[in-house]
Amino acid sequence: MVPTVAAVDGMALGGGCEIIMHCDRAVASLESYIGLVEVGVGLIPAAGGCKELALRAAGEAKGGDLFPFIRRYFENVATAQVGRSAEHARELGFLRDRDAVVINRFELLYVAKQQLNARYESGYRPPLRAARIPVAGRGAIATLKMGMQNMLAGDYVSDHDYLIGSKLAHVICGGDIDQGSLVDEQWFLDLEREAFIELLSTEKTQARVEHMLKTGKPLRN
């Protein structure tokens, strides 16, 4: 029963970001660059990143209309937004209000340890897995697709971008079910994995991955 605290300095992209999002606390130095950038290699976050954003959106909506919150997270991931600083990452929703930002990076580990000790001493218990998460659902998927269709028709995105965006919308909205349907965390994790495998089996995603490994730069295809 020990708390987990992520100490972040510099780049935390994709999987790094997902680890941060699952820790009880994050402590990030101001010069941190945090984001979910999987679409750059033709994939979507599939280690709980989508799940965590959907969960946060549901919490923020407080039982009201979930769509504006989901749309914001969808757009961040679909356009591979990276925080230009730790505070910007907080604005983007990758860091939470309870996460700490330190200006001096040499104090990072010190603050992280303090946080860890404080959490432990105050009787830390890990949260239960959320079991009743309302989803944005199939109407939200269609509405997000509507926006992407216009970008596709306007030649701002490619067919493959549209496919990736559609898969992301599908996952983050909880799949082809009614708005407000209740699901658990595993539901999202299953959707993530399914979409990830589907995308990875396409030639264009494989080309993006290969290109990134060889050149370090994203391929637009």
Next chain:
Amino acid sequence: MSKQVQDAYIVAAARSPVGKAPRGVFRHVRPDDLLGHALNAAMTQVPAVERGEVDDVVVGCAMPEAEQGMNVARIGLLLADFPNSVSGITVNRFCSSGLNAVAIAADRIRLGEADIMIGAGTESMSMIPMGGNKIVANERIFADSEHVGIAYGMGITAEKVAQQWKVPRDAQDAFAVESHRRALTAIETGEFEDEIAPYTVRDRIADLERREIVEQPNVVSVDEGPRPGTTTDVLAGLRPVFAAKGTVTAGNSSQTSDGAGAVILASDTAIKRHNLQPLARFLGFAVAGVPPEIMGIGPKFAIPKVLKQTDIKLEDVDWIELNEAFAAQSLAVINDLGLNRERVNPLGGAIALGHPLGATGAIRTTTLIHGMRRRKHRYGMVTMCIGTGMGAAGLFENVS
């Protein structure tokens, strides 16, 4: 082919000025108040008619929600001090709503079931954006490629028309420049003075120094959209807004606007009873459907449909108010039907004058009626394209 029992005549037509949205003169003016203003202005043109004699008020509104929701027709007329006995209905066919309202009002009379009707339109695009406050798409739109056009924004449909009908950028920009030129000339020569009822805007702001509310009255009497200095050089510098390599820009598209218009219609009986001066006879109205992804071409099919219905020849129509949703679709329609450019929008169009969606039909009917009277034209038309792929056209005969 008409089986009407009596004719419907327009006996009054008035409108508010059109403001720019979302940051124009009417940004804080509610659409129900704009509607009430237009209704009152039209009523003052026929002082012999008691308000209580109006059978029904049909109001077009394209995004009937929030400030213009809850049946804006009824709320607007009650706040404009019509008696409780006068009823109201809001109708929506997007950009043709205002014209459709006039047609529905006329039909109640033509059927012999009413003697005095009002057809109107109101829209605040400052308060309710295009698409409304919340869009939720039906996922079946994407089930096959056939329905995907429903998802397209109007700009994309304009790009598709520009491509398919081969309307180049420079032609679109030149068309837009001409729209501004005509509108500015019309304002200078007072062409809109008969139809516009000036609106006094009373913006209320907090004066933090004096700790009190300051009310700033501002009389608006001209359309805000027409822009002096609009040249092809200026427009050529604008970037396409809907497609990466497109030709449709903010400069060759209609403006988003706020405004309202109202037209009073009466039967022969009512005209005789009140000794009214009819301005125009309502001849007919038609709507036609086209693929949603090329909605801008709609008038190409609505115009022949209404001409056939009324047995009137295109060359006999002296004045055509063709809503300039986009220069691209306007030119495609004009070229395909061989419309005379001089007769289309002689006082400018929506690119200069603005396009408050559901109000436009009523506003442009008002422009047409007064314009035909001044120029002694006989037949005039109001036509427009409609989102999700339709076109509408209404035909009027000057009898003033």
